[in-house]
Amino acid sequence: MRSFYCQKFIFIALLSFGLLFSSACGEEEQAKGGAKLDLVVMEVSEEPELVYEEEEEEVLEEAEDEGGVPMPVAASVAASVFPGLSSTAYAAGYCRSTANDTPVYTTSSLADRLGTIYALDEVYFFEIAPNASKPYAKVTYPVGTTRKTGYIHLSSLTLGNFGERIASAKASATVYRRPGEAVYGSIYVGDDVRAVAKVSGYVQVFYKAASGNRAWKIGYVTQAAYDLVKGMVVVSSWQYPMAGAYCTWKNPGNNMSWGSLEPSRSSRADKRDHHVAIDIAGSSADVVAAADGWVASVQRNNNSANGVYVVLSHSISNKTVYSFYAHLQLGSVPNNIAVGSRVDKGQKIGIMGTTAGTTSVGRHLHFSIADKADFAGYVGYVPKFSGDKVLYGNTTFYNPVFVIRNGKLP
Numbered sequence: 577m578r579s580f581y582c583q584k585f586i587f588i589a590l591l592s593f594g595l596l597f598s599s600a601c602g603e604e605e606q607a608k609g610g611a612k613l614d615l616v617v618m619e620v621s622e623e624p625e626l627v628y629e630e631e632e633e634e635v636l637e638e639a640e641d642e643g644g645v646p647m648p649v650a651a652s653v654a655a656s657v658f659p660g661l662s663s664t665a666y667a668a669g670y671c672r673s674t675a676n677d678t679p680v681y682t683t684s685s686l687a688d689r690l691g692t693i694y695a696l697d698e699v700y701f702f703e704i705a706p707n708a709s710k711p712y713a714k715v716t717y718p719v720g721t722t723r724k725t726g727y728i729h730l731s732s733l734t735l736g737n738f739g740e741r742i743a744s745a746k747a748s749a750t751v752y753r754r755p756g757e758a759v760y761g762s763i764y765v766g767d768d769v770r771a772v773a774k775v776s777g778y779v780q781v782f783y784k785a786a787s788g789n790r791a792w793k794i795g796y797v798t799q800a801a802y803d804l805v806k807g808m809v810v811v812s813s814w815q816y817p818m819a820g821a822y823c824t825w826k827n828p829g830n831n832m833s834w835g836s837l838e839p840s841r842s843s844r845a846d847k848r849d850h851h852v853a854i855d856i857a858g859s860s861a862d863v864v865a866a867a868d869g870w871v872a873s874v875q876r877n878n879n880s881a882n883g884v885y886v887v888l889s890h891s892i893s894n895k896t897v898y899s900f901y902a903h904l905q906l907g908s909v910p911n912n913i914a915v916g917s918r919v920d921k922g923q924k925i926g927i928m929g930t931t932a933g934t935t936s937v938g939r940h941l942h943f944s945i946a947d948k949a950d951f952a953g954y955v956g957y958v959p960k961f962s963g964d965k966v967l968y969g970n971t972t973f974y975n976p977v978f979v980i981r982n983g984k985l986p
């Protein structure tokens with residue numbers, strides 16, 4: 577589970593979660609999109625070098641070619657390895673325990689006890705072996721005015737296997753020794769950052785430190801700060817994606833169409849009549865970004881169950897969410913709306929259309945907000961539910977009306 581920084585440098589790239597938002601609204605109610613998860617494993621090198629630049633670019637291209645939804649920051653598409661440590665280059669950080677009780681052993685077999693690392697001991701990590709029979713890290717730790725060398729169980733450092741790489745941080749962030757503890761350092765714009773584990777509102781990160789033997793540091797940033805580093809756009813201000821938006825099949829002000837029973841669709845055997853989006857039109861046919869964000873996915877042709885669509889990514893309430901704009905007019909998505917592009921709230925991303933079989937229910941925009949870019953299984957309608965959010969499959973859908981009005985998630 578921690579293979580991303582093993583000695584042999586296995587490079588794991590998760591990519592191309594090719595998800596087509598399955599049918600949204602209109603006639604096409606069956607899920608046509610499918611989740612596709614490609615796992616690419618490449619043995620790169622025996623030596624820990626920064627050798628994965630090319631691979632990551634290929635990965636991104638594949639993801640784009642297949643209409644997938646790579647992370648909004650190009651460089652963060654692939655999970656990646658932790659750069660190598662050596663007898664001279666180390667990463668500095670603290671063990672997980674907040675007590676003076678981290679055991680140190682004399683050898684990597686973790687059998688013979690050498691001593692104990694205290695909570696405030698800054699530890700240098702020279703070697704990390706996640707695939708050893710007992711995963712370990714070779715460390716030095718302060719004892720009096722010198723440092724002792726020993727081995728700790730890797731779980732004393734991290735429980736992580738997250739592995740996402742941000743080759744060039746998009747924002748600076750404060751790094752803490754441990755969640756809620758003292759400031760340990762800073763990530764600066766352009767730094768190479770690896771996310772390791774998520775811990776209750778924090779992300780454990782390895783990041784490139786000053787030059788010299790202290791090659792890296794290990795610490796924690798808040799989830800919100802991590803989103804900024806990653807290039808996510810933290811937003812609280814939202815607007816309807818159409819000027820003068822009104823529900824296409826209910827009176828305005830009636831909570832749009834979220835969760836309401838659609839006009840009778842008796843032919844549908846599973847009664848999935850409750851809508852996890854809003855179907856709207858507006859005083860202008862222009863469709864605009866509901867909030868600042870990044871383009872996560874674009875479908876310019878009319879081959880998907882959702883027709884022409886755009887997906888934007890945002891960070892709100894410490895979560896990454898995706899806003900989804902479906903059934904756009906063919907050819908209406910501007911060229912600057914490309915995967916990885918930054919968009920501003922109110923920026924035009926297309927024109928309301930009738931793609932994907934929506935002609936029978938009328939021209940409209942299908943607009944939803946969800947916590948996954950992977951909308952596999954999403955059909956636009958789910959069985960009866962109440963409230964302003966609903967879990968369907970593994971995706972949580974949020975009532976867009978609530979998000980727009982309150983600037984937070986329900």
Ligand SMILES: [Zn+2]
Nearest residue numbers: 601853855942
């Ligand atoms: Zn809809």
